Amino acid sequence: MADHNAFPPDEYLSEAEVSELHDILTQQLDGLLEQGRRAVAEASQERTQEADELDIAITESNRDFQLRMADRERRLLKKIRHALESIQAGEYGTCESCGSAITYKRLLARPVARMCIDCKTEAEQLEGRRRFF
Secondary structure (H helix, E strand, C coil), rough: CCCCCCCCCHHCHHHHHHHHHHHHHHHHHHHHHHHHHHHHHHHCCCCCCCCCCHHHHHHHHHHHHHHHHHHHHHHHHHHHHHHHHHHHHHCECCCCCCCECHHHHHHHHHCCCCHHHHHHHHHHHHHHHHHHH
């Protein structure tokens, strides 16, 4: 007897798709870690004495920007590691909100996605309403 609650076959991730997404996530992780190493090396090589107030202001602005980027990268690293762990656990590609399959196309576009597009859209709409009020 057919399971009427089953997803169409194209919504399930095949082993090859999971492997491809794993490779993408691993490449992103390696790239972010390398960026972090380069940023640390560059920061340690920066001059500590600037010539004038404008140089100091520009340096501070650049440091502020670098800190914001580092924070974004840190959050992305956490998401990538979570996705890799969910692959290991066999839970990757399942919406954490409703339990439905997250489509391969969505995961290709955003490999760290933890929700299906419907749940993510709803969550963003709720978040937008909270900010409005």
